[in-house]
Amino acid sequence: MLKLEQVSVNYGATCGVAQISLEVHEGELVTLIGANGAGKSTTLRAINGLEPLANGRIVFNGDVISGVSPAQVIESGISHCPEGRRVFPLLTVRENLEMGAYRRQDRQRVKRDMEHMFDRFPRLRERHQQVAGTLSGGEQQMLAIARALMARPRLVMFDEPSLGLAPNIVEQIFSLITEIRTEGVTVLLVEQNAYAALEMCDRAYLLENGRIVTHGSAAQMLANQDIRKAYLGG
Template identity: 90%
Template sequence: MLKLEQVSVNYGATCGIDRISLEVREGELVTLIGANGAGKSTTLRAINGLEPLAHGRIVFDGETISGATPAAIIDAGISHCPEGRRVFPQLTVRENLEMGAYRRQDRQRVRRDMEQMFDRFPRLRERVSQVAGTLSGGEQQMLAIARALMSRPRLVMFDEPSLGLAPNIVEQIFALITEIRSEGTTVLLVEQNAYAALEMCDRAYLLENGHIVIEGTAGEMLANQDIRKAYLGG
């Protein structure tokens, strides 16, 4: 479904990612692991058109999307749940969800999808008229996930969804991501909690200093002694 072919992104003289190649097959949950600054978030931002490519190309469902606008990439079927949640703090919960569907013309279907989001996230229904900036961290993450789903994506990218959340909320978020995948949406996940990410995924890529250094199935990555020492506590 998604292929990155020798993709590079530069920040001035600094290389964010350097000629990385990866693929995500339809229906998979694929994760990117690695230390802070390894290039994981840059990879997602390159996919959704927020970072221009210095080299390579990105293909989604057989069509080249490198160079496309973020809006066109949403229309193609990719959505992004960003690091730090990035809800619109002065807008209400309902307005944030409406922003997730701003490219859609089928307003009646949008209203039905919003009701489905409220069924999935009852706390959001309770706070539908509350401005998002006053929600708890866990509630904001639920809102960010629901907003990402409002575009009805075929592929959704999650960037550090567990960041800064209490352990019980983290468990709920991971369960939600697994559920989203089980319902047929393909998932590309960036997650600092490498063990949890590998427990959830089908395949994984390890990024170090902008390069993919190891790739494999979840079982292969969990069994790799170098990964266990560096990222899984031995």
């Protein structure tokens, strides 16, 4: 479904990612693991058009999407739930969800999807008129996920969804991501909790200093002694 071919992103003279190649197949949950600054978030931002490529190309469902606008990436079927949630703080919960569907023309289906999100996230229904910036961290993460799903994506990218959340909320978020995948949405996940990410995923890629150093099935990565020592606490 998604293929990155020798993709590089530069920040001035600094290399963000260097000639990375990866694939995500339809229906999979694939995760990117690695230390802070390894290039995981940069990879997602390159896919959604927020970072220009220095070289390489990105293909989604057979179409080259590298170089197109973020709006066109969304229209192609890719949605992004960014690090830090990035809700619109001065808009209400309902308005944030409407923003997730702003490129869609099927307004009746948008209304039905809004109700579906409120059914899935009852706390958001309770707070639908509340300004998003006043929500708790967990509620904002739920809103960010729901907003991403309002675009009706075929592939959704999650960037550090557990960051800064209480353990009980993290468990809910991981359960939601697994549920989204079982409903047929392909998932590309960046997650600081490498063990939890590998427990959830089908396959994983390990990034170090902007390069993919190894990849494999979740079982292979969990059994890799170097990965266990460096990222899984031994």
